[in-house]
Amino acid sequence: MIRPPDNEMNTMSERLYIGIDLGTYQSTVMSSEGVMTTIETVVGKPKDPVARNFLGRDVVFGEDAIKHRLACNLFRPLEHGVAQDDEENLSAAKAFVTHLIENCDPEEYDEVLGVICSPSHISFTDKTNLVSILRGLVNGIMVVSEPFAVAFGLDQIAGSIVVDIGAGTTDIARIYGTFPTDEDQVTIEEAGDWLDHRLMDLINKKYAGAQLTQSMVRRWKEEGSYVSDDSHEFMVDLSVDGKKQNVDIGDLVRLACNELVPYIVEGVKNIVAGADPEYQSVLRNNIILAGGGSLIEGLADRVAQHLADIGDVTVWCAEDPVVRVADGALKLASAMPDEMYTSIE
Structure with missing residues (x-):
């Protein structure tokens, strides 16, 4: 059970909030104590006893895994931001997420609550895998979509369309002051x-x-x-x-970059078309590009050009786009009431 942070049972110093962006290529964690760490989402396990003695460890992560890839069996255990559904990858995912969260020194706190970000559409199996991976690492979790986390972190939830261009997926959602529904979001593989x-x-x-x-x-x-x-x-x-x-x-x-644009544009058009017609102008004029893909030079202007046939549009890129998801997740973590979290103790 998640304990209320009152003076009798808990103080803010005893509770740690974390925001996590679990990505196909790289993952980021931020904590309420100011920790921010980004690690390439790769796990290396020594191929044989010689490799184990050489590395001095049973498992290596991120840059270390890439550096010693010839001595390791490499795993990229997070497919489209969620754990692949097989025992070997689940084990690698558990090891990776444990390593990621350990950067925040969770053992120093009585309670850890985390907001975990996923692609816009996530299956029951995906959610079950996430809970399995995180059990024992945090006391309670809330899973939200990556675009919503971006909008929340930027204070743009009043009316916006967020296009989060990650490694595995591009996630597009319309945001209008509340958590988006499945109908408000679309995930495409072109990323x-x-x-x-x-x-x-x-x-x-x-x-x-x-x-x-x-x-x-x-x-x-x-x-x-x-x-x-x-x-x-x-x-x-x-x-x-x-x-x-x-x-x-x-x-x-x-x-190659030009070929990505039509997929993004089609997704945005579908999101606009599905919105309340009296609200479409607001959404069209606040289209936010985030994720590593938003760093493509000239992308915002090109997307705006291709959207011109649906009316007036404004497309802009978030600053520091790679960490926007984790930043929004952390802000959301401390803003939400306890009943929004699912206890996984």
Whole structure:
């Protein structure tokens, strides 16, 4: 049972609030004590006893796992922000989330309450897995959609459309002063990972024999992504059949990023069309882009151009978009009454 934070039973110093954004590529936790940590959502387990002795640990996370990936079996246990439904990945997810939350020193507090953010549509199995992963780490949880957390953190819940472009999914929701329903939200698969694979395909097609990994392509995307009618030069070192080449992939980056725009626009149009007609103008004029994908240069203007046929629109990008979800989750955690939390002790 969640204990009320009154003077007789609890004080604020004995209760810790945390906001968590569990992402496919990276995850962020923020606490009411000022802790903020972002870790790549990857778990590494040593391949054999030699690797175990070399690493000195049974499991490594984030950058350490990537650094020692040849000595480890790697797991990316959070698919679209929720745990994959098999024992091995659930175990890896539990280890990862434990490591993430330990950054907040939860053992120093009598009670830990957390707001966990998920994609807009999450199944019963997904919620069950989340509870299983978090049991023993927090006393109570509340699961909210990523777009709502963004809007709450930005004080934009009075009327907005939030487009959260993550790695695994793009989540779009209309927000109008209350928790959004399933009908207020849409999740599409075209997001950061989709863009990585599209760019990889384009590079392989242009440079036959190119030796690529998704992490290489992701890094290039993060460094040089843009939408435009004109190509910008973007030179990278590429290994083709084992030979180093310095090539320009600027036109391919532009093409891949431009291809993402129609999916976002279609999702926003559907969200607008499903709203109360007297409220549609308010929503159209407060469209917020967040998540790592919102860092694509020129994206807000391009989305606005493609939405012009539905009326006047205003599209803007949130500052520090990668941490907006966790920030909103933390603000929500301390603002909600205890009865909004589900006890998982």
